[in-house]
Amino acid sequence: MSEHVPAPVAGSPVEDAKASRFGRRRGMQSRKTVTFGDASDVTTSKGWMLVSLGGLFLLWWWFTRGPEPILDEKTFPSPFATWDAFVDWWRDGYRRASAWEHASASLSRVLKGMLIGTIIGIPVGFAMGLSRVLRGIFDPIVELFRPVPPLALLPMFIMWFGIGEESKVNLLVWASVWVMIIASRAGVLGVSGSKVHAAYSLGANKWQILRYVILPNALPEVFTGLRVALGVSWGTLVAAELVGAEKGLGASIYIASRFFRMDIVLMNIVIIGVIGALMDLVMRLLESRLIPWRGKS
Amino acid sequence: MKDLSVQNVSMVYELPKGGSVQALHDVSFDLEAGRLLTLLGPSGCGKTTLLNIVAGFLAPSGGSVELGGTPITGPGQERGMVFQQGALFEWQNVAQNVAFGPRMNRRKRSETKALVDGLLNTVGLTGFGDKAIYELSGGMQQRVALARCLANEPEVILMDEPLGALDALTREKMQGLILKLWKETGKTIILVTHSVEEALFLGDKLFVMAPRPGRIEKAYELPFAEVGLTTDPRKLKASAEFIEKREELLSMIWGMEEQIMGHEGGMS
Secondary structure, eight states: OOOOOOOOOOOHHHHHHHHHHHOOOOOSOOOSSTTTGGGOOOOOOOHHHHHOOOHHHHHHHHHHHHHSOSTTTTTTTOOOHHHHHHHHHHHHHHTTHHHHHHHHHHHHHHHHHHHHHHHHHHHHHHHHHHHHHHHHHHHHHHHHHHTTTTTHHHHHHHHHSSSSSSHHHHHHHHHHHHHHHHHHHHHHHHHHHHHHHHHHHOOOOHHHHHHIIIIHHHHHHHHHHHHHHHHHHHHHHHHTTTOOOOSSSSHHHHHHHHHHHHHHHHHHHHHHHHHHHHHHHHHHHHHHHOOTTTTTO | OOOEEEEEEEEEHHHHHHHHEEEEEEEEEETTTTOOEEEETTTTTTTTHHHHHHSSSSOEEEEEEETTTTTSSSSSEEEEEESSSSSTTSSSSSSHHHHHHHHHHTTOOOHHHHHHHHHOOOOTTTTOOTBBBBGGGGHHHHOOOOHHHHHHHOOEEEETTTTSOOOHHHHHHHHHHHHHHHHHHEEEEEEEEHHHHHHHHOOEEEEETTTTTOOOOOOEEEEEEEEHHSSOHHHHHHHHHHHHHHHHHHHHHHHHHHHHHHHHHOOO
């Protein structure tokens, strides 16, 4: 844009552009005297992430296989035992199912639950954001049911939906739907009056306001909802696979605990943690791709 | 071209704790097509309320507003709107923002493309069509807002403190742009501002509004906007005539502010 010289109208935007570029010098040494509390100055340090992870492993090793271990490997397996369990699991699977079958069984339950929770949650949240009446009708329902932990519902869900996939997926729907409703409602209510007014003055009808203003404006909030819901669903996985599951990471934890195989339990816990973190990473990458305007207005 | 007619417009806001505020009391005026009216006054004088009534975002408690003989009952694209800031769509780039109106009206893409290019040129943003809104400075964002509003060929352009968030230098440049657009398009413009200088420089007609109840205190016909493009604006603003008017308006508004302060002091 620098080689472009606009027509000499009153005020040159090229100067504006220069000014804004100057204001955003990246990579320059910070000369700020106030950095504590300045969010713009806080970036995640990759180096410290490695230090943190390394320290965690060191502590784990120290307490289980250090010079004077204070944890019993039977109840708290060492990193080596966990690694061995992982290698076995990766090569031979567990209980007549491969590692991939366990992981994909859990993943597909979480994704199905999320999908249904999102398909229900977004329209309900939008309806609540758009209509006083619907907000009044749904608000007590959401506020009453949202704090109920999914595990508490498990007995009833099993009675209603059986011990097969349906009750498991429905439990995960429960885990995600309230988050999606609340996030979508917040996204709709967060639209500024001037944007809506501007769109009406530009000839938009109600449907167009919804499609071209309210929906895109709510996207950042909806996306945050998706990330939170994914975390909550993944965290509910073990509860969902508590009863009647042969395959799955959560199911493996229960089965292994009955045989007192803490190495397999711990290994599955680490796998759940790692997959959860990877999914959030993917979501964050998607977010910066799909919603580049987030936090920049 | 359509004239605007505001007849006996009142606006009463009911307060949640009971009682009411008279934001506008019996405001009447006629504005011929092609005028540039500036509304000036202390906070609470109802100037933004008046603008929102003309825009159709608010229905007055009493009275009527007509554009070209047609009563205004809601927002419409013959009355374009430019806000102070935050009304652009961040999820669209500059060109998509400008094309929003034509798109809502299902105009042909090829037509719209040419229209958008022309408008970006008019506001001095040629070549910026692909830029994201958040990449632009405040002044450039307001240029986009002006272009977006012009894309629908409105009869009247309503501006609610359009330059209020800009720094002093950018603000002066943008005043020049508004005058240029007004001259070139011949559109009716109503502009709300807090700045006495801006109201004098841009308005070829100016209403000083007063609060409690909100009303038009004094109306001026001004010569400055007419010559604002051909004369050096700094010289114009330093001319004896301009300074005399500026001081007259300033003391009038200061008087109102002091009355408000005294009034509030008396209540507490």
